[in-house]
Amino acid sequence: MIFNIEYETMPREALEAIQLRRLQATLERVYATVPFYQEKFEKAGITPSEIKTLKDLQKLPFTTKQDLRDNYPFGMFAVPMDNVVRIHASSGTTGQPTVVGYTARDIGTWSELMARSLAAGGAWRGDIIHNAYGYGLFTGGLGVHYGAEKLGASIIPVSGGNTKRQIVIMKDFGPTILTATPSYTLHLAEVAEEMGVSFKDLKFKFGIFGAEPWSENMRQEIENKLNITAVDIYGLSEVMGPGVAIECYQAKKGLHVFEDHFIAEIINPETGDVLPYGEVGELVFTSITKEAFPVIRYRTRDISALNPEPCICGRSHVRMKRVSGRTDDMLIIRGVNVFPSQIESVLMQVDGVAPHYQLVVDRKDNLDTLSVLVEVDEKLFSDEVRNLQNLEKKISKDIKELLGVSAAVKLVEPKTIARSEGKAVRVIDNRRL
């Protein structure tokens, strides 16, 4: 089903006319209210009035995650705090999360786009949605929650964790739609099996999965194990949260970007040049309706491609290819963003100098695991085993505190971490995505 037929199936010409009007209004507003954008546009020698066509967007400078960090916490807000009704923050960045705000109207827009997304993924009024995305600063839980209410479905705000209780709720409440990260979904399936509960006996029909990279193989596995249709949802807090783009269950071939609210571009990450439809590059988003936290040409670092071909579901909005990787070294571990540099900063604090280290990411029993290998040099070494074990514990605890992910720290002998051209290989990702 399509939640907003008028906008979601709008002919592209009309859609583009709306995009241009909304883009121009957004640019005028950020230029007037956000010093960061005013400075950036002036430096690039351009004013909003010079943006006469959608193609002119290419003349504007990019916004990066570093820009958001530099303006921590509220420097990028385009409205007074009086008008901000909600604040979310992205998971861990080197000691400084990126903070985003929403006006009441932004929450309305987000709810609408999440309602559209849930509908595209197979949900409708009368459905019961089991929402296992985490509630909190992370946008996943509340994003789905407001969308479900807007759609008129029943929502179970179960959040993450306490897996056995979740299985009992699934059995007793009979939810028909599952929203969760793909890895947690497979974990749910395993725990259910251990408890002697078969998903085939549950009432699930559809699942809407995202917040971490996953693959076609994983989709197959989830669909088989849970006996449902699984679709991919995309979003990031900097742009809005979940519901920036959604796969339709009819085609399951690329995610429709809600183009009446966002303009998507694909660029060459090295040159910054905009690439034509179909070519693979870095996704860049411009929000054109957001009030509190508009972003202009925000570089997501996610790798994708855009496909404007008409879709069998009837939606006219361009489809982005399932995200296949990142242009930076960011890892997503159990839904948490992790940069190797953050681990390095933890190790730096232990002794003032970062030893050689390596992050090994695996997927065991369908849950991501992070191991941190640390080479023991003379500064870290002790003749007492207890001290070395305490060191492992301390590093592990510091990582958990800073990043919110559990890491198994393993001390290894010097020069055992592989180096290529003298430089240590920092990350080994064994997850087959």
Place this chain on the structure above:
Amino acid sequence: MKVEQISVFLENKSGRIAEVTGILAQAGVNIRALSLADTSDFGVLRLIVDNNQRAEEALKQHNFTVGKTFVVAVEVEDKPGGLHKILDILQKENINVEYMYAFVQPNSNNAVMIFRFEKLEEAVKMLQKNGVVVINGDNVYTL
């Protein structure tokens, strides 16, 4: 009165101790005493050798992490209650033993134990006060 001990960090993999003993053999270093403390992932090999400098250099050349610590070598009567007598003194004086291990060969009629104390000087003083023979470092290396 202090004895210098070298310690080596080892991952818990087969053949690692043999690697160390091989390097020491090649360097012409004689092992006087040793102990291994381990966890499931790693171990710490502690050694008393006849030539610390040569041992350290050889091991470092092979990328091992080597530490140096001072320990105490104590003569222990080779009869029932011999070790207990010493531990009893330490307990009464409230001195904590971090770890201990036995020497490979006895010194005349007595056994030799290596002790690692946090408060080394204090421990030596107490042992000597109670009539325990603490062996001089130079004598230990060539014992």
